[in-house]
Amino acid sequence: MSPGASGLLQSWQVWAGLAAVSAALTSLFAKLGLQGLQPDVATFLRTLVVVLCLAVVLAASGQLQGLALGSLPRASLLALALSGLATAASWLCYFRALQLGPVARVAPIDKLSVVLVALLGVLVLGEQLGWRSWLGVALIALGGVLVALP
Template structure:
């Protein structure tokens, strides 16, 4: 059981399921709310939930135990996340969740490209084929006939 809970596949599948629920709940929630303010509310909820989770599981770390390089990239990641959320909620305000979410998932394609270019990750031909199919699939799902 412990090996199952330590599986990246489990957590990736749960992430996908919660991301899907995020789109549905957000689309309903922003009906009469400014999308940027809705993003703010979401962020406050996440901050509170994570603080409670860290406290409940005793996972707090001392802030001075983290390197400057880690802080830099975590801040950059936070800024990118915030920008992504603002854009995502705006897209949901104007578009259908079933079209916005697949375009948002083009991030999978971009992560593969950035991972190869910036992190030196190597993907085999079949992996790149899968990345290409994800891109094509996202566009086909988002295209409204």
């Protein structure tokens, strides 16, 4: 691998971009996969695929060897458990919304989570955003609302 490629894989912006592309495909495939299925069943099946994929990645990278849950920080485990519950709620709601509405309108409303996480990052984690970032957050909010309107 070239030095440039190695540096590229260490860029949070590259990974965030790949996450956005993956999320877009997730929405598209989820909408297609809901045909003939209840949204909760579809969410369960999708979750099984996620678990299997992560198990393969962890096994292949050796991260499962010597993993002792009892030795992990309790605060981290609690936060991850709460994150898992929030993810489950998000996915269940998202799949129900996809079943009932068009993906081109559901996904932008779902992505208003970007606005909420910016606010929570500031309020809960004490992160700082400059005026350009706040302008971006406001434009995301406006764009989500405009796309979702009938």
